[in-house]
Amino acid sequence: xxxRDRILARIREALTVPAPKPGSHGHAQxxxxxxxxxxxxxxxxxxxxxxxxxxxxxxxxxxxxxTPAEHLARFAAASAExxxxxxxxxxxxxAHAALRRIADDEGWRRVASHHHAMTDAAVAALGxxxxxxxxxxxxxxxxxxxxxxxxxxxxxxxxxxxxVNSRSSGGRALSxxxxxHVVLARRDQLxxxxxxxxxxxxxxxxxxxxxxxxxxxxxxxxxxxxxILVLGAHGxxxxxxxxx
Amino acid sequence: xxxxxxxxxxxxxSITRNLRHRGLIQTxxxxxxxxxxxxKSAFNDWSAARxxxxxxxxxxxxxxxxxxxxxxxxxxxxxxxxxWCPTGPEARDTIRGIIRDAQAKCIVKSKAMxxxxxxxxxxxEKDGFEVVESDLGEFIVQLRQxxxxxxxxxxxxxxxxxxxxLFERELGSAPTREPEELxxxxxxxxxxxxxxxxxGITGANFAIAETGMVSITENEGNARLTSALPRVMVTLxxxxxxxxxxxxxxxxxxLLATAGAGQTVTGYNTLYGGPRQPGESDGPTExxxxxLDNRRTELLADPEQRDALHCIRCGACLNVCPIFRNVGxxxxxxxxxxxxxxxxxxxxxxxxxxxxxxxxxxxxxxCTEACPVKIDLHHHLLQNRRNAVGDAPSWIExxxxxxxxxxxxxxxxxxxxQEVGRIVEPLRKRLQGTPLDPVQSWTRTRDLPPVAGExxxxxxxxxx
Numbered sequence: 001x002x003x004r005d006r007i008l009a010r011i012r013e014a015l016t017v018p019a020p021k022p023g024s025h026g027h028a029q030x031x032x033x034x035x036x037x038x039x040x041x042x043x044x045x046x047x048x049x050x051x052x053x054x055x056x057x058x059x060x061x062x063x064x065x066x067t068p069a070e071h072l073a074r075f076a077a078a079s080a081e082x083x084x085x086x087x088x089x090x091x092x093x094x095a096h097a098a099l100r101r102i103a104d105d106e107g108w109r110r111v112a113s114h115h116h117a118m119t120d121a122a123v124a125a126l127g128x129x130x131x132x133x134x135x136x137x138x139x140x141x142x143x144x145x146x147x148x149x150x151x152x153x154x155x156x157x158x159x160x161x162x163x164v165n166s167r168s169s170g171g172r173a174l175s176x177x178x179x180x181h182v183v184l185a186r187r188d189q190l191x192x193x194x195x196x197x198x199x200x201x202x203x204x205x206x207x208x209x210x211x212x213x214x215x216x217x218x219x220x221x222x223x224x225x226x227x228i229l230v231l232g233a234h235g236x237x238x239x240x241x242x243x244x
Numbered sequence: 245x246x247x248x249x250x251x252x253x254x255x256x257x258s259i260t261r262n263l264r265h266r267g268l269i270q271t272x273x274x275x276x277x278x279x280x281x282x283x284k285s286a287f288n289d290w291s292a293a294r295x296x297x298x299x300x301x302x303x304x305x306x307x308x309x310x311x312x313x314x315x316x317x318x319x320x321x322x323x324x325x326x327x328w329c330p331t332g333p334e335a336r337d338t339i340r341g342i343i344r345d346a347q348a349k350c351i352v353k354s355k356a357m358x359x360x361x362x363x364x365x366x367x368x369e370k371d372g373f374e375v376v377e378s379d380l381g382e383f384i385v386q387l388r389q390x391x392x393x394x395x396x397x398x399x400x401x402x403x404x405x406x407x408x409x410l411f412e413r414e415l416g417s418a419p420t421r422e423p424e425e426l427x428x429x430x431x432x433x434x435x436x437x438x439x440x441x442x443x444g445i446t447g448a449n450f451a452i453a454e455t456g457m458v459s460i461t462e463n464e465g466n467a468r469l470t471s472a473l474p475r476v477m478v479t480l481x482x483x484x485x486x487x488x489x490x491x492x493x494x495x496x497x498x499l500l501a502t503a504g505a506g507q508t509v510t511g512y513n514t515l516y517g518g519p520r521q522p523g524e525s526d527g528p529t530e531x532x533x534x535x536l537d538n539r540r541t542e543l544l545a546d547p548e549q550r551d552a553l554h555c556i557r558c559g560a561c562l563n564v565c566p567i568f569r570n571v572g573x574x575x576x577x578x579x580x581x582x583x584x585x586x587x588x589x590x591x592x593x594x595x596x597x598x599x600x601x602x603x604x605x606x607x608x609x610x611c612t613e614a615c616p617v618k619i620d621l622h623h624h625l626l627q628n629r630r631n632a633v634g635d636a637p638s639w640i641e642x643x644x645x646x647x648x649x650x651x652x653x654x655x656x657x658x659x660x661x662q663e664v665g666r667i668v669e670p671l672r673k674r675l676q677g678t679p680l681d682p683v684q685s686w687t688r689t690r691d692l693p694p695v696a697g698e699x700x701x702x703x704x705x706x707x708x
Binding site: 002004006007008011012013017018020021057058060061078114134135136137139140143158159160166167171174193194195197198199210211213214215216219220221222223225226230233234236 | 268271272275276283286287288289290292293295296297298299301302303305306307308309310312313316322327328329330334378379380381384397398399400402403404407423424426427428430431434435438439455457463464465466468469471472473483490491493494495497498505508509510511512513514515516517518519520521523524525526527535537541544545547548550551618
């Protein structure tokens with residue numbers, strides 16, 4: 001019997017004895033919330049058993065709002081708390097102007113990006129040398145770039161997060177190796193909460209998953225020294241989201 | 245008494261008197277509590293969310309075989325190599341083999357408690373490989389050659405001055421009192437390592453069966469870099485990490501972040517579904533997922549405590565535990581400390597050697613209250629005590645209780661004992677806790693109420 005079968009056999013043997021269902025163990029019954037008291041053995045539960053399915057659980061989580069205006073307000077508030085530089089502008093041209101100002105202020109010499117209609121236009125408007133990661137790149141060159149400019153799949157009002165992936169956002173390193181990550185986004189990419197975000201990601205990629213999907217929430221951070229917040233631990237010190 | 249128990253007692257005795265340590269931990273945890281409470285209050289219903297998480301994990305753990313097979317086959321379909329390892333040594337040898345085959349020199353690693361559990365770094369270093377911890381806290385404790393102090397905050401026991409001295413000594417950096425400066429010193433040191441490393445080793449927070457993906461939670465971006473630049477990636481995870489569906493993360497990511505660190509969600513939550521896929525610009529060409537049992541199936545076989553496998557390693561139970569706050573993380577001498585460590589270590593490493601941890605508890609239940617997946621931690625501590633006594637009864641204790649029962653059940657004898665108690669009371673008070681006291685190891689740190697001058701019976705008789 002190989003190791004896989006040995007582990008599976010041990011699991012199956014262990015599971016022949018049923019365990020009490022959640023919320024009913026020992027003296028914790030008062031927390032059961034009144035669900036499932038009548039049920040006895042747990043071992044007979046079908047796979048996928050839930051008293052409350054997950055799409056119902058979202059009602060108990062922090063909320064992202066129900067209208068686009070609420071989503072925008074919630075995303076802006078979350079960004080401020082996370083120290084994400086979030087700017088919602090009226091047009092793509094305004095976003096490019098904002099990007100040029102940031103580049104001038106920070107003295108960017110070279111930026112990194114990937115090919116996409118939005119990023120191509122932004123890089124062209126920036127008028128600076130650019131490294132495109134598509135099809136492979138020397139890691140040292142990417143490390144030397146002052147900014148990484150990417151698109152994203154979806155933005156989440158509830159948490160102030162955005163989702164990048166290894167196929168359509170320039171690979172695994174572009175959004176995390178340069179010290180400044182700039183995300184270009186459209187307003188219709190902003191959804192209410194994580195449940196919506198995962199559904200959107202599945203609709204986009206479910207047929208053929210990229211090897212990496214990352215939910216990015218604010219710039220890189222650490223509190224490992226005396227629980228004092230420091231930005232830019234290993235990833236970007238700055239995260240800018242330009243939305244129009 | 246086991247060696248582990250003796251070491252625990254000695255370490256606990258000295259650290260509880262250390263005011264500097266106490267101050268550091270109290271300050272850090274007060275900050276944590278304030279942040280956690282603020283984030284908890286953003287939930288519409290925290291306790292309903294916990295219940296839902298407990299049910300989801302119950303489903304995952306009680307159908308573990310089905311979900312693990314689904315998880316592994318989905319991973320393999322996209323070119324990932326899945327290794328099943330029943331024991332720690334087997335996992336260690338598997339990873340050593342992968343690294344030898346890759347002809348690696350430098351290895352960069354992001355935080356993985358399972359790697360601590362199987363002492364992976366020591367094994368790799370003995371083979372002559374350089375292993376660099378990339379999480380800032382882990383990097384610091386690695387330089388100090390000590391284990392992490394806390395499963396989420398590894399360097400919580402150190403001041404900025406100590407860290408500055410350490411960096412000066414080990415990295416040759418200039419002394420500084422600024423946490424930001426210190427962080428940048430580590431950032432610069434590690435940047436080169438990400439670019440040089442041939443192999444990246446990570447842990448994992450969740451294993452998604454439905455899509456065959458691993459989810460890694462972190463704040464710093466070090467796990468993202470560890471899994472982006474080296475050509476070989478190794479992910480080590482316990483078999484209990486399974487979640488059935490991708491959308492389960494919509495619940496578990498906020499719960500983990502809120503309970504663990506007082507955040508809405510952690511900085512980076514990254515799903516990995518395979519090595520570099522056709523058309524992608526970077527990422528490892530090889531990905532190995534190492535599934536570790538290491539006696540988790542023993543815990544699974546105990547239906548009473550099976551829910552301890554629901555643990556998502558958020559550290560919330562450590563943070564609220566009065567014992568942890570007094571004795572600190574290193575005193576436990578275990579990979580997993582605090583209440584959950586006290587519950588699972590006897591299953592993972594032997595009940596008789598580690599039963600003392602279940603006794604080091606006030607049974608206040610703060611851990612059970614804090615647990616985001618509703619593990620019945622403090623009752624499990626009681627069950628460990630019961631099981632330990634059942635397996636290896638103490639004849640002296642048993643005899644003492646028999647004698648006690650006989651005395652209190654025999655009125656004449658009980659009355660006689662009271663009389664004797666009253667006569668020896670002044671002597672007892674003097675002797676308590678001194679070397680002449682036969683039970684001094686108990687009474688040294690505990691008070692016995694004085695024997696009453698008059699029993700209730702006598703009091704009643706005199707008033708009637």
